[in-house]
Amino acid sequence: MTTRCGFVALIGEPNAGKSTLTNHMVGAKVSIVTHKVQTTRARIRGVAIEGDAQIVFVDTPGLFQPRRRLDRAMVAAAWGGAADADIIVLLIEAHRGITEGVERILEGLGDLPQSRHIALAINKIDRVEAPQLLELTKNLNDRFAFEKTFLISAEKGYGTNDLRAWLAETLPEGPWLYPEDQIADLPMRMIAAEITREKLTLRLHQELPYQLTVETENWEERKDGSARIDQVIYVMRDGHKGIVLGKKGETIKAISKLAREELEEFLGRRIHLFLQIKVRPNWLEESERYSEMGLEFKDGN
Numbered sequence: 432m433t434t435r436c437g438f439v440a441l442i443g444e445p446n447a448g449k450s451t452l453t454n455h456m457v458g459a460k461v462s463i464v465t466h467k468v469q470t471t472r473a474r475i476r477g478v479a480i481e482g483d484a485q486i487v488f489v490d491t492p493g494l495f496q497p498r499r500r501l502d503r504a505m506v507a508a509a510w511g512g513a514a515d516a517d518i519i520v521l522l523i524e525a526h527r528g529i530t531e532g533v534e535r536i537l538e539g540l541g542d543l544p545q546s547r548h549i550a551l552a553i554n555k556i557d558r559v560e561a562p563q564l565l566e567l568t569k570n571l572n573d574r575f576a577f578e579k580t581f582l583i584s585a586e587k588g589y590g591t592n593d594l595r596a597w598l599a600e601t602l603p604e605g606p607w608l609y610p611e612d613q614i615a616d617l618p619m620r621m622i623a624a625e626i627t628r629e630k631l632t633l634r635l636h637q638e639l640p641y642q643l644t645v646e647t648e649n650w651e652e653r654k655d656g657s658a659r660i661d662q663v664i665y666v667m668r669d670g671h672k673g674i675v676l677g678k679k680g681e682t683i684k685a686i687s688k689l690a691r692e693e694l695e696e697f698l699g700r701r702i703h704l705f706l707q708i709k710v711r712p713n714w715l716e717e718s719e720r721y722s723e724m725g726l727e728f729k730d731g732n
């Protein structure tokens with residue numbers, strides 16, 4: 432039997448639904464999702480199988496005009512994911528259409544090596560009417576020669592079977608890269624940190640989610656089958672620490688409970704989660720914070 436295998440990079444503006452689509456395709460939550468922009472910070476690999484093909488989805492951070500060093504590292508990681516992939520799928524939000532950000536991404540696509548397959552997926556079609564979709568499809572294809580266009584809803588699962596089938600038949604022939612039962616390629620300590628960051632992002636407001644990072648410092652297996660996980664939340668100011676703690680520690684307690692419950696479900700066993708908050712005004716300039724996130728820290732960014 433000939434098998435197929437390769438990388439499919441999902442790129443697009445922040446909030447386009449890349450992580451939602453990754454999780455839908457994999458059939459499990461491997462990448463965190465929130466209603467806020469810039470949720471994903473690094474490349475997250477999720478693995479799906481379709482017939483004789485193993486599809487390695489590469490969820491990427493959203494593409495936007497970067498300002499901070501972290502933003503630049505995120506955008507670089509996203510374009511890097513696209514450059515390394517066999518197939519690139521550009522996700523566009525149906526109801527937002529061709530924004531300035533989309534225009535910039537289309538320009539960027541033109542600079543990639545010619546050998547890439549590049550497809551368009553218009554996502555969130557559950558939010559618009561058919562005539563609007565037809566027009567958007569036409570306008571986007573006038574601007575870039577996409578190999579295929581798919582109309583999907585990553586959340587509702589509309590159109591995703593067609594997309595999956597096309598990806599499977601378009602990937603190059605080759606041996607599978609991962610064991611059949613592997614769904615993610617990210618260290619467990621990082622997945623655990625991401626789950627906590629998701630709960631923080633959902634609970635905290637304004638700029639705060641963008642000014643913190645979470646790291647798993649210690650993971651201890653216990654004889655009774657449970658595990659103790661120690662994580663640090665780095666924030667930039669004393670005031671932020673107070674907000675994350677909340678009145679009488681209520682906020683951090685609620686976040687910790689939600690994160691622990693999700694971890695227990697993901698790992699199928701009891702977890703003891705300990706969260707500590709550290710004030711680190713300069714964490715955005717520390718290379719170690721970037722390597723913990725799976726990002727490159729360069730003088731340039």
Ligand SMILES: Nc1nc2c(ncn2[C@@H]2O[C@H](COP(=O)(O)OP(=O)(O)OP(=O)(O)O)[C@@H](O)[C@H]2O)c(=O)[nH]1
Pocket residue numbers: 443444445446447448449450451452463464465466467468469470471472491492493494554555556557558583584585586587
């Ligand atoms: N209505 C609707 N909402 C969707 C759909 N797909 C994703 N969403 C929502 O869009 C929001 C953003 O989804 P994400 O998957 O986090 O988007 P992303 O592209 O990974 O965003 P970043 O990581 O910030 O770049 C979430 O609230 C999702 O529930 C869809 O098909 N329909």
Ligand SMILES: [Mg+2]
Pocket residue numbers: 449450451462463464470471490491492493
């Ligand atoms: Mg994401």
